[in-house]
Amino acid sequence: MSSVDTHDLRGPAVPAPAGRPVMRTSGLGFAVGGVRIVSDVDLDVRQGEFLAVIGPNGAGKTTLFNLLTGLYRPTSGSIELAGDDVTRLTPAQRARRGMARSFQVTSLFTHLSVLENVRLAARAHLGGSARLLGRIGRGDEAVRRAEEALETVGLADRATETAANLSHGNKRKLDLAIAIAGEPRVLLLDEPTAGMGADDLPPVIDLIGRIHARGTTIVMVEHRMDLILGLADRIAVMHHGSLLACDEPDTVMADPTVQTAYLGEPL
Numbered sequence: 001m002s003s004v005d006t007h008d009l010r011g012p013a014v015p016a017p018a019g020r021p022v023m024r025t026s027g028l029g030f031a032v033g034g035v036r037i038v039s040d041v042d043l044d045v046r047q048g049e050f051l052a053v054i055g056p057n058g059a060g061k062t063t064l065f066n067l068l069t070g071l072y073r074p075t076s077g078s079i080e081l082a083g084d085d086v087t088r089l090t091p092a093q094r095a096r097r098g099m100a101r102s103f104q105v106t107s108l109f110t111h112l113s114v115l116e117n118v119r120l121a122a123r124a125h126l127g128g129s130a131r132l133l134g135r136i137g138r139g140d141e142a143v144r145r146a147e148e149a150l151e152t153v154g155l156a157d158r159a160t161e162t163a164a165n166l167s168h169g170n171k172r173k174l175d176l177a178i179a180i181a182g183e184p185r186v187l188l189l190d191e192p193t194a195g196m197g198a199d200d201l202p203p204v205i206d207l208i209g210r211i212h213a214r215g216t217t218i219v220m221v222e223h224r225m226d227l228i229l230g231l232a233d234r235i236a237v238m239h240h241g242s243l244l245a246c247d248e249p250d251t252v253m254a255d256p257t258v259q260t261a262y263l264g265e266p267l
């Protein structure tokens with residue numbers, strides 16, 4: 001635990017973005033038993049950007065992520081998605097409004113084919129019922145989206161395989177394809193490389209970069225600064241539950257308050 005006092009470190013308010021915010025938090029906070037885990041976070045996510053949320057161990061990154069996706073109910077403040085207040089909405093309701101989160105391999109229909117898994121997600125977002133499988137038609141928009149998503153994640157050649165047969169790594173890719181097939185307003189990723197060996201990191205980082213390059217707005221929580229340099233348009237730094245800085249990577253890296261917050265941690 002760092003002995004640095006958060007209030008000494010907090011810089012000026014995060015400047016309003018020039019682009020249209022796709023997601024915005026105002027005074028967002030979360031407390032448990034009177035202990036504040038996340039305090040007063042004002043964050044704008046711009047259309048099409050890659051925003052990385054970093055911070056040392058215990059900074060509140062995962063808690064912030066859970067607040068954004070709806071797993072936790074904030075004890076103060078609000079969250080907007082495309083201008084609508086979603087603070088009280090469940091994760092499923094937020095998902096329907098275009099907030100996707102990924103690396104939840106458990107949500108796969110393992111008995112269905114890879115393509116069917118993605119097609120159902122695309123169809124659900126297009127307004128069809130995910131329960132009515134129907135026939136796969138060539139002109140079907142859901143199929144088009146599914147195939148494009150599988151192409152993006154590198155699973156196009158596995159489309160007809162049963163999802164259960166995929167390796168764990170490929171199930172993660174399938175899960176990402178499901179997330180992007182719905183063409184989300186924003187894709188939230190919580191430490192997507194956690195638990196991976198060094199050899200597995202470059203392809204995953206490359207894949208996330210490709211998803212961003214196709215126009216998807218991404219918010220990625222990550223402990224390691226080195227993994228997000230080269231990907232992130234802006235970096236938000238959490239420390240002791242507060243937002244310490246939010247700016248372009250060069251500015252954040254040069255910020256002495258950020259350097260101090262990471263004292264003893266690799267930047």
Ligand SMILES: Nc1ncnc2c1ncn2[C@@H]1O[C@H](COP(=O)(O)OP(=O)(O)OP(=O)(O)O)[C@@H](O)[C@H]1O
Nearest residue numbers: 032037055056057058059060061062063064223238
């Ligand atoms: N439900 C909870 N009840 C009590 N304390 C909590 C709860 N959730 C998180 N905390 C504490 O709040 C702090 C922030 O936790 P959080 O997991 O959000 O940090 P983090 O930045 O994601 O850390 P890491 O990089 O280690 O995963 C930690 O000290 C954690 O122990």
